[in-house]
Amino acid sequence: MQKYNLLLTAAVSAALMVTGCSQDEKAKDSSHIVNSKHPEEVFWGDTHVHTDNSIDAFGFGNRLDTEAAMRFARGEKITATKGYEAQLSQPLDFIVIADHAAALGATKALYNAPRVALLGNDFALRWYDMMHESEEGSLRVTAELIDGAAKGTLPDSFTNQEAQAERIGDLWKEHGNIVERYNEPGKFTAFMGFEYTPMPGGDNLHRVVMFRDSAEKANSVLPFSSQQSLDVEDLWAYMAAYEKNTGGQMLAIPHNSNVSNGRMFSMNKFDGSPIDAAYAKTRALREPIIEATQIKGDSETHPFLSPNDEFSAYGVAGWDKANLSAGRDMKPSSYAGSYARSALKRGLELEKKVGANPYKFGMIGSSDTHTSLADVREKSFIGKHSANEPTVKDRSTLPQNLGTRQGRFGWHYLSSGYAGVWATSNTREAIFDAMIRREVYATTGPRMKVRFFGGWDFSADDVRDLVSKGYAQGVPMGGDLTDKSSDAPTFLISAMMDPESANLDRIQVVKGWINADGSTQEKIFNVAWGGDRKIGNDGKLPAVGNTVDLAKGTWSNDIGAAELMTFWQDPEFNADDNAFYYVRVLEIPTPTWPVYDAIKYGFTLGDEVIKIQQERAYTSPIWYNAKG
Template sequence: MATKGAIAALPLLALVLTLAGCGDKAADKAKAEAEVTAKAEAASPYPLKPLWGDTHLHTANSSDAFALGARLGPEDALRFARGEAVTSSTGIKAQLERPLDFLVVSDHSDGLGAIKAIYDAPRLMLRDPTLRRWHDMMHEGPAGMQKAAGELITGFANKTLPASMMDPSKNAERTKTIWTDQNAIVERYNEPGKFTSFFGFEYTLMPDGNNLHRIVIMRDGKAQADKVVPFSSTVGTSVDQLWDYMDTYEKTTGGQILAIPHNSNVSNGLMFQLTQTDGKPMTAAYAARRAAHEPVVEITQIKGDSETHPFLSPNDEFAGFGQAGWELGNLSMTQLSTPSMYTGNYVRAALQHGLEIEAKTGVNPYKFGVIGSTDSHTALSTADENNFFGKHAGVEPSATRAMLPQSLGKAGRVGWQYLAGGYAAVWAKANTRAEIFDAMKRREVYASTGPRMTVRLFGGWDFAPADLQGDWVKAGYARGVPMGGDLKPAGKAGAPTFIVSALKDPIGANLDRVQIVKGWIDAKGATHEQVYDVVWSTPATRKPGANGKLPPVGDTVDLKTATYTNSIGAPTLQTVWTDPAFDPAQKAFYYVRVLEIPTPRWVAYDIVRYKAKVGPEVQLKSQERAYSAPIWYDPKA
């Protein structure tokens, strides 16, 4: 929903927001974090359970969210993520069934808090007649709010706004006030060992409507975060400039920072290119810079799933998840998509591109882990199908939201095509900023489309089924590498072996199967992929057919009640798998995909709760899933 450009000038108009703050207790927080980490390390030298969070959430401080009805701020978002009950922007009680472990409030850097400031300003203090007119329009209701926001966008795009509104120095000055006030709230809710709140923002780069957004996250405390202002796409119009900003942050503050590319499925091929941003051939230095700054990618969220596409993976019967509507065009729908763009839109193809580039330059720019997040613009971080509050306040729970047009341009998307979102799972030893951030840097992370499945992957050379009878996690770390790691050549004949384990969400659906997706590059430079079913439920009666495919797991969904039963599937699936087609001379990657049994989508719950009327094309059930970060094999490592 973000729009590059016009909104970015608005912080020049922003009034100081009076946000509840607290004193800087950096020393106390640092001490508490160190104590939590020391206690965790004494208990185990490696992570024992995943931490669940959302790295991509918007509040009323995002101008597009506010324009679309969001009235909850950062504090509401943090309270909700911690498990407290709040009232949504449309007056509905909202609460998570289970709290999250961490949250990044990632409001758009372009126009941070601007439309809210115009709306909240006393009318008499707005001397500019245009600002006063916009203020009045916003208070007329949703139609007026939309019209005022549209005028701002058009005015910026056509450069018809007053010159003072484009002044970068004033922009930064007023953005800083909102940023530091927000930081005070974020710091107050950070509680090492119990709940982690990160400082972050969304860099909203969107040339011609093509999504190149990044979530930027800081490892550090308020003192470091307050020294900068969020980087706007009106200041830097390429990702290279964002990396420059990140380098400067680390040099000037002594802190650490990373960026997460998100929602690549609507980038029209630009997110994962074979070239540099200037169109020149990718160099080793450029590839290394991208890999260092962007160790994690968002593979799934409300606006669709970015794992792969049936056009790219025709032999993968599960490749179409979350595609409906989102494959039509770019984010703003100002440009339609063509199949030639798909390789730059999807994560699996990017992992293959990485092998190609590495073969030419010696460096892989797309060696990243994967996470999910919501991209909710309601301040409510929920990815649960039975508790979905919509992309923005205009589509919070109601009888009509599933069929509401969601088009931003000339072609249409419809409400039911939204996914309920995604979550990020992180294998960190302790619930602290440092531990979670460091796990992201080493790529020991995985993505879920919502359910909180526990997924582990280890790669090595001598794992055997007997390992699963003992402390296989200890064996995995001692004799192999976890997800996100690099598997070095064994120095002897044989294929790599992988310990794979998946446990169902404790309050969710059983599991259908676990798959390993392998990608590799051959001696001629061509890339390939293969999806292997490595372990599945009811193996005694469910055998691969002549085509090598497993029959479906079954379906217990009752759409009349929006329910399902766990009478099929399995609560736990584990195995030790050996690559049957391993070539020690070929670069390769391996990642896990875990599939649940079919369950109702949020639309099915709306039909039952609100008697919603939907068309026959609407998807009412799906197989939720999780994706692990890959393990890479390099014969020359």
């Protein structure tokens, strides 16, 4: 068996011999780019794009490579694998191609290997023939792959990192050449990155890993794979070693905590022992931001955790019953470890207990598209992967399962999200550094502009000069409130609609805090809203209304507001309680992507399908620490 695996590996490597493209073009440096004093521009990007180098993306049928992903993000028209003509109306500013490190390029290599080289390896041969037989065969292979990865039953040639080193090394270098060719400081930023995908029993513990550095530097290591270790502490050690050896920098972005079965934001380490100060510090250092929203659902919070939050059900349907591979059911008791808001609260608890906060993270959105094409507008949703691209008439109602077990349907997938980054220039350095200081926010697609500053002595008048006052007298999103100099923290907040999307319903401040007895609480404050509405006796702001015309796929901006801005002071502040504050911005109701599919192909969606939603943004929190 061992021999056959080696044979397969050799064949697969041989098939992947890439054309000898030398590192002829030197890494262009960004020294000529002028950085603004404070971030003046929000840069939009997707940190989570899979190309045909990802083992599952290729299996799902994706035939678009890194270069196509770059061209599309930069604004060019690209034909999706199944024929849909795709183009963004506004280019993205940056991209991280985050192909799965595990078995990087393996399905593509297997597919392209000479069949004769696989004779004798019944396992590989079966997949090879299935993939070549038909698209359905290729999909079956992919489902088996995800299942096998979850159950740990994949053959050595797919899991042994050493045996694959040659193939992955060539591929990683070739990928680096392309990334370098498309990185244009000041215009478009292309990051080196990969995805680390531990999935014990199908519980999602995935991270996107990105580099601040040139491809040349990133090429000095191979992507760290879940096949080397399922314990994220080993990833952090790999990151630390890279930084020590090269002087470079990396960060990791956890995502899809919603299908982690409570394990992404656990109170324990991977081995089950309680989190200690060393772990907490390392995690906060290595994982300064998380991906709170993406195609596979939204991870901000859940109605079970936030029963008083009438907007907590967004992006939850289909994702809260079973873990990633749907191999295990998830109980509501696990949710506290699966959603961002409760994780921020757990962070306060752990800080009290062990002296450091492992969950002091900012929030971004990104797509996790497996089509190479980072478009998350509802009207032109390209799909999770190439088997559910827009050319498939009823993709919104077909079962769409990642493993082999049924339970999810097309409409459960969200056309979400992007990362907004307040950086001083569009360069690797400036964008990466903004992520490190958490001056970032998540959106479910629309590019609304959100500012959020905290300080001790802002006043209502400061709203007129929000940005300069904000930076001069306070800290932006992601920051810490220190040196308490008044009774309660004050905030300056603004949100401007995406001029290509919908009006805004409201701005909310989400507060979480820890009481003296160690229990945590959360509360939502409506702080600004469009239209003539008053907060009711129940403390709730009435709904903004609904103008969606499902037959036409339109809405009217007669409700809500184009822009909201406000000053807010916490009316319930207790100086002894550590707390966090983040902003949630809601758009007025608009149609979901299945509605546009139904109009395009002329069919009727079932009652179970969610057809109207309120798209939203989540900022990174600002923290208050009683000890200063």
